[in-house]
Amino acid sequence: MTAAESMPKPPLTIQGVSELCGVNAVTLRAWERRYGLIEPERTAKGHRRYNAAQVEKIQTIVQWLNKGVPIRQVRDLIDSQDHAFWSEVIPAGKVDGSRSNVWQAAHREVLAALQGLNGRRVEQCLNRLLRDYGHDAVISHLTDPVRQQLAASAPMAVQRALFDSVLTQKWSARALSLMPGRREPGWMVVPLGNPLDALELAMVMSSPLWCLSQPVAVEALTQQVMAREGCGVLWVVDAMPTAAQRDKWLPSEPLPFPAAAWGPLASRLMPETMILNGLRGQLASQLPTLGDGMNHRQTERFA
Structure with a gap:
């Protein structure tokens, strides 16, 4: 059963969609305003409401992002008549070089910042990516690989401790909400x-x-x-x-x-x-x- 099939009949609020699909409200707004990926309905007071079709589309966007597809390429894939074909061609975790560049560049940026013990730059990189991709994709494609690389290098122990400290503070702030x-x-x-x-x-x-x-x-x-x-x-x-x-x-x-x-x-x-x-x-x-x-x-x- 898809998320759209299991959702309540009334349209969901942005908070309800966030909980159902695992995408925070900031990211949902970015997908709407910056990329035109979703078009929620509006109440008389201007509040967003997401119907079943929108929820299913959000779920599809999440699936593409989790495969490593950059956010700017997702719309073309969703709009393509060969959507089912591309879903087979690009299995989870296996994207071509052009699609993985966004994560490779972020990986290099974070490592460079950590080499200079620049925790603020690390946070800025995280903020930029979280706005467009959400926590699941950022953790899976960036922070997990960086932590694994740092853990494998004894001379990078300080950098790993700093990275974990930045992540702990960053995630703890959201956990409060x-x-x-x-x-x-x-x-x-x-x-x-x-x-x-x-x-x-x-x-x-x-x-x-x-x-x-x-x-x-x-x-x-x-x-x-x-x-x-x-x-x-x-x-x-x-x-x-x-x-x-x-x-x-x-x-x-x-x-x-x-x-x-x-x-x-x-x-x-x-x-x-x-x-x-x-x-x-x-x-x-x-x-x-x-x-x-x-x-x-x-x-x-x-x-």
Whole structure:
């Protein structure tokens, strides 16, 4: 089922589309104003409303960007009568040199800025790309590769630490805007390992959530989540805790609320039915619906 098929009948607000498609409002406005990719309807007061066709088009744009296609080339591909053909010719992650130039240039720009310890220049590059591409594409095509390259070079340890610091501050600022309202349900994203990985996932999910900076005792998590209706916990696992830490941080019995885990080491710590698989951008559709009565399924997970 496509996003357009699953969306409510009434047109969505820009915030609703942002949560559904994982594209922040700033990027949606840029696609409309700068590139003419989408044309939302307007209410009498001028507020944007997105119908099913617009939502489906946004989803298609995201798919092209995630394949590495520059934003300026997306419109021609969407408008082409051979859209299905090009979808086969350009599989995910395999674009030709001209299409990947935008990311190669950004990669070089960020590395040069880091060599000079110029964190402000790094942030400026991120801001420029986020405006047009959104968090999923920027993280997948730029920050992930740069972090991997820096991690492989011991002499670049300071540069990697600086890059992680810039990213942490940048993503943390946005995470504040994702916190649920007073009566709004949301996910509590808990890192087991590098907190930056949890922040990156939060950026791509772009839905109501609290992104914690460190693990928390499972008893404290349970108490807090149970005190607020319609909430769940998502562990992001990229490090193996000690036995004592596992006993403190992870559940040993069924939880009375939705819970899931994602990351390279999640399957070693959690029951199989709690594990989410795939790339960051694929996780939102796998998460249980908050407030849908998960108690029975939680029992099955620990059976």
